[in-house]
Amino acid sequence: MTVSVLVVDDSAFFRRRVTEILESNSQIKVIGSANDGRQAVEQAKVLRPDVITMDIEMPVMNGIDAVREIMRDAPCPILMFSSLTHEGATATLNALEAGAADFLPKKFEDVARNREDAVKTLQDRVLAIAGKPALRRSSPPRPSAVSRAKPQEAEPSVRPGSDRFARSTPPPTRTSTRESEPSSPRVVTERLTINRAYQVLAIGTSTGGPVALQKILTQLPQNFPYPIVMVQHMPAAFTKAFSQRLDGLCKISVREAEDGDSLQPGVAYLAPGGKQMLIEGRAGAARLRVREDNSGRVTYKPSVDLTFASLSKVYGGKVLGVILTGMGADGREGARMLKEQGATIWAQDEASCVVYGMPQAVASAGISSRSVSLNQMASALLTEVGYGD
Known part of the structure; x- marks a missing residue:
């Protein structure tokens, strides 16, 4: 054809x-x-x-x-x-x-x-x-000023049963378990009982990733309990502008990663374009190392594989890793190393991907345990880490 x-x-x-x-x-x-x-x-x-x-x-x-x-x-x-x-x-x-x-x-x-x-x-x-x-569809509406405004003061801890984060829509009738059926995301953030199996959320993506990341991150509450590390294949001139845009739209803080940053809950760190982002130290006191890479041995700069591999050494199995839309197979080997340590790996489903390359690579290799539609990814992540109905 x-x-x-x-x-x-x-x-x-x-x-x-x-x-x-x-x-x-x-x-x-x-x-x-x-x-x-x-x-x-x-x-x-x-x-x-x-x-x-x-x-x-x-x-x-x-x-x-x-x-x-x-x-x-x-x-x-x-x-x-x-x-x-x-x-x-x-x-x-x-x-x-x-x-x-x-x-x-x-x-x-x-x-x-x-x-x-x-x-x-x-x-x-x-x-x-x-x-x-x-x-082949209309573009999604830009988040409203109300939904993307950060609170003026830090939010208090959320108690079990608290309605601090109320549902924006009523829950659907539970007649099906298919994740791709709902036409719009439903983020449930009513109570928080932190899932101690995790200490960090890691996301890797490429083609289609900017829109996918915006869709997910804008639905996370300010007191999201873990740090988030993100690798998006993107030129060096783009990552700062992209992180600043996300920071203005999201309740969580989003920043372009800098060498020496300590990982903090409720903060998302975007790997700088043209460099490699690694995690060093120990769980609970980890720091980011941002390095130039002129070796020519690694195709992608930043590389999902390298970041995920470094996470496996520091956090072991206490990582929730997500591979989103993108060409190629970057992230497969890093995700494999994480899984060998006991980490949980998810992949975006084919129907909602711009390019089903990176997610397919981890799914076909039997590394991912779950395929999730983009519309439902934020809701699924929140439920997994402790927010639920």
């Missing part, structure tokens, strides 16, 4: 370049092009491509507004091209929030070792997001 692509950019040179790269793969056919966001919206309605590649800065209508309109009127997986700057990161995150599936640097050689790798990277991304039913 051939994947049809609409190429959108205000530069004729870049449109030709992207077209040539994509069509050098026999599985991809460019069926049209547009030089501004307004044309992209109209072409998307007429051509109904399998994938759209989209620039951000364009005349008439920018890429972010175009994504929003396309996802409303003619939903389609969209791959954004971005500059590797703080401003580019912010714009790209806005595009992902509007409904785009993934992004690449506009100089996509920046994420590859040579031209051949760069060509393959672009082709693989387009093929990976093509035809995903989960991407």
Whole structure:
């Protein structure tokens, strides 16, 4: 089956370049092009491509507004091209929030070792997001100002039976155990009896991860009982902007990890792009070590495998590890090491993934004990760590 692509950019040179790269793969056919966001919206309605590649800065209508309109009127997986700057990161995150599936640097050689790798990277991304039913829908609403506002004062400890965190919706009738059925998340946070089997929550993800992480973290209460360590495949220029965005949306604190940070409950630490994040010390007094990695031996920087492996040495089995949407198999070996120590590993289910690569790797290897839909992940995590109904 051939994947049809609409190429959108205000530069004729870049449109030709992207077209040539994509069509050098026999599985991809460019069926049209547009030089501004307004044309992209109209072409998307007429051509109904399998994938759209989209620039951000364009005349008439920018890429972010175009994504929003396309996802409303003619939903389609969209791959954004971005500059590797703080401003580019912010714009790209806005595009992902509007409904785009993934992004690449506009100089996509920046994420590859040579031209051949760069060509393959672009082709693989387009093929990976093509035809995903989960991407052919309207983008989720942005969290309201009320839901993302942090309390002015620290919240008191939650007593069993307390209604400090009330249900936002009534519980559904328990007629099925299928996790993928509910159309919207239901986070139950009525009482807290901490599950002492865990001391840290670890999350690894790649393609589709920014939206998935935002969906999960915005539903966690401020007094979440464990530290959270997160590895998202993302360029160095993006991770600080992403952590700042999450911090503004979430009740928990979210920060880009720094060397020497001590792990604190209710704080999420995002591995910096282009570096490796390791955990050292002992459980209850662990610290983060952020290191440059110029070895060339590890493909991903940051790497889920390396972070998870270091967690296995410090925390042993007292880790709840989650592998979310992403290409490839990063995280499988690190998750295997955690499981050998007695840790619990979950994977996002195929239906809710942008790309079912990383979760499939741990599921197929028999490492994960549970597959959970993205809509239900936050609720399932809260129940597992001690919040429940």
